[in-house]
Amino acid sequence: xxxxxxxxxxxxxxxxxxxxxxxFAAAHWRKGDLDQLHEWGLGGRRFGTIVTxxxxxxxxxxxxxxxxxxxxxxxAGAIAFFAVPYTIxxxxxxxxxxxxxxxxxxxxxxxxxxxxxxxxxxxxxxALAVTITGIVATxxxxxxxxxxxxxxxxxxxxSGTGYAADLPLVIAFVILAAFTYSSGLRAPASIAIVKxxxxxxxxxxxxxxxxxxxxxxxxxxxxxxxxxxxxxxxGANTTGSYSVYATLALGSxxxxxxxxxxxxxxxxxxSGHAIRRNAAMLPGYSFMLGLLALVGFxxxxxxxxxxxxxxxxxxxxxxxxxxxxxxxxxxxxxxVGIAFAAIGIGALVPAAxxxxxxxxxxxxxxxxxxxxxxxTDKEEAQMAKWVSxxxxxxxxxxxxxxxxxxxxxxxxxxxxLIIQTLPSVLIGVYTRWFNGWALLFGWAGGTAVGIWxxxxxxxxxxxxxxxxxxxxxxxxxxxxVILNLVIAIVLTPLFNAMxxxxxxxxxxxxxxx
Amino acid sequence: xSERNTIQSESRPKWNWWYLILAIQGLAVIWPPLYNRAEPxxxxxxxxxxxxLLWVILGAVLTAVVYFATDHEHR
Numbered sequence: 176x177x178x179x180x181x182x183x184x185x186x187x188x189x190x191x192x193x194x195x196x197x198x199f200a201a202a203h204w205r206k207g208d209l210d211q212l213h214e215w216g217l218g219g220r221r222f223g224t225i226v227t228x229x230x231x232x233x234x235x236x237x238x239x240x241x242x243x244x245x246x247x248x249x250x251a252g253a254i255a256f257f258a259v260p261y262t263i264x265x266x267x268x269x270x271x272x273x274x275x276x277x278x279x280x281x282x283x284x285x286x287x288x289x290x291x292x293x294x295x296x297x298x299x300x301x302a303l304a305v306t307i308t309g310i311v312a313t314x315x316x317x318x319x320x321x322x323x324x325x326x327x328x329x330x331x332x333x334s335g336t337g338y339a340a341d342l343p344l345v346i347a348f349v350i351l352a353a354f355t356y357s358s359g360l361r362a363p364a365s366i367a368i369v370k371x372x373x374x375x376x377x378x379x380x381x382x383x384x385x386x387x388x389x390x391x392x393x394x395x396x397x398x399x400x401x402x403x404x405x406x407x408x409x410g411a412n413t414t415g416s417y418s419v420y421a422t423l424a425l426g427s428x429x430x431x432x433x434x435x436x437x438x439x440x441x442x443x444x445x446s447g448h449a450i451r452r453n454a455a456m457l458p459g460y461s462f463m464l465g466l467l468a469l470v471g472f473x474x475x476x477x478x479x480x481x482x483x484x485x486x487x488x489x490x491x492x493x494x495x496x497x498x499x500x501x502x503x504x505x506x507x508x509x510x511v512g513i514a515f516a517a518i519g520i521g522a523l524v525p526a527a528x529x530x531x532x533x534x535x536x537x538x539x540x541x542x543x544x545x546x547x548x549x550x551t552d553k554e555e556a557q558m559a560k561w562v563s564x565x566x567x568x569x570x571x572x573x574x575x576x577x578x579x580x581x582x583x584x585x586x587x588x589x590x591x592l593i594i595q596t597l598p599s600v601l602i603g604v605y606t607r608w609f610n611g612w613a614l615l616f617g618w619a620g621g622t623a624v625g626i627w628x629x630x631x632x633x634x635x636x637x638x639x640x641x642x643x644x645x646x647x648x649x650x651x652x653x654x655x656v657i658l659n660l661v662i663a664i665v666l667t668p669l670f671n672a673m674x675x676x677x678x679x680x681x682x683x684x685x686x687x688x
Numbered sequence: 689x690s691e692r693n694t695i696q697s698e699s700r701p702k703w704n705w706w707y708l709i710l711a712i713q714g715l716a717v718i719w720p721p722l723y724n725r726a727e728p729x730x731x732x733x734x735x736x737x738x739x740x741l742l743w744v745i746l747g748a749v750l751t752a753v754v755y756f757a758t759d760h761e762h763r
Contacts, residue, residue, distance in 0.1 A: 253724075253736060256736070256737065256740060259717070259740040259741065259743075259744060260717035260718065260740060260743075262744070263713050263714065263716075263717050263740075263743055263744055263747045264713075264714045264717070264718070266713075266747065266748075266751055267710035267711070267713065267714060267751070270710060270751055270754070270755070271707065271710070391731070391732050392731055392732030392733045393729075393731075393732030394732070395732070396729075396732060396733065396734055404726065404734060404736075405724050405725065405726060405734070405736055406720055406724045406736075408724075416720075417719070417720045417721055417724070420720045421718055421719060421720060424717070424718065425718065451755055451759075452755065454751050454755070455748050455751040455752040455755055456748070458744050458745070458747055458748035458751075459748070461744045462741065462744045462745065465737075465740065465741045465744060466741075469733075469737065
């Protein structure tokens, strides 16, 4: 690849060193007893509206998102913009349902979604299904955050052969693992504040400076091929790209807050109020994501895809190189350093929260439930710290030895898997009408058919559903969660008749202030 | 009488009609044929893009309105 970009690299390293310091210092922030799981794994549930905004924003709008969404716009065009209606639909759900989850979890000291499901439906096997789904869906997501770091490191001209090539990534990960171990959720919360300021600066610079350099938005969009500019109008007897777009937006929105790392972010808030306020404030990130999606078009207009100096980068990273290439093309070196640091640090925040969320799940819902039923607080917190290391090591090994494309496939599949916990978790905060066993069968049916449809559609998350002579291509997650719900509804009266209604550990009054 | 109402509203928060406003932002963007066109463009940005970005802002405003309209119930 090209020569090393020293100015960018120095700024990148300085910012990285600063957040490393911040990550370790965070252990003393709003000090709590880190030998308790809710202190290490949920920051003591003490984050107010503003910190929650930074934390959840840094958690959901990941580095990979900021690379992959513009990359999709660069490669496939308008369809990439589904991320915008997706993030519009999320927030009413957050506003209405998730304060309820916060209150009930606060009341009963639940730390994971599976804790809640265990208490609500009195079924350890359903809780186990929610746990395993959460961990499996999270792992490739952590691995993909590393892709974000890899791309920017490569773009700064750092290359090598054999193990040396992976050294910067390994260093970044050791730093991440160490401060997560010592500070828990406080580390990503404090780093998120720095990261988000950098990301906002980068995004606004990109959408203001680049169009000015290129002579305005009109010229940029004129350079985009017409086929990429709008969604393709569907042919006869199919809803075509329209239903793909709509179901991707709706299904992704329903799935997002079921991910363990999303729930970890929400449960660390200090009140249901903080969550409701954030439903109105988090769209700030959505707006930025929409602007960054447009950056994919800037990259088309700038012609970075055919420029010889970026050919090696595109060869190595595919369309994920579009954004770094555009930054290199349009920004002075010092600002490239800031922008790349924003992406690199932006990967550490969600990776830390995801590993904490997975660790909480294992510790609470597998180890405590099935292996050691009466751990001390200290044993429980210590277990979670170790598991967070193992989870990250797994992600690192995955990304070093398995092709990146496979991690991308698994992350796409992850959305289809995690949405199968919707009836137990999201509908569960409203009603316990369902029988736990019926929910488990619904989960199994939705998961099995979801995986089958994913494979049948050649490892893509959109399945062309045939119905009454029409074809409805759409997001498999949405189709299969409907199947899941139907199974659960049909089987609930059956299981209630067989085994009677199990005990609900929660009361109606637990779900609000 | 008023005391009894307070207790009731504490034990089970009622559905609030203000929440219906939250459906507007979803409906505005869920069906792409509504906005899948280039014109009218704004400062060179095709309609498809600025329409959806505008709804991010409108959605945040509507959510804030619902927050303030229903906030007293959650105190």
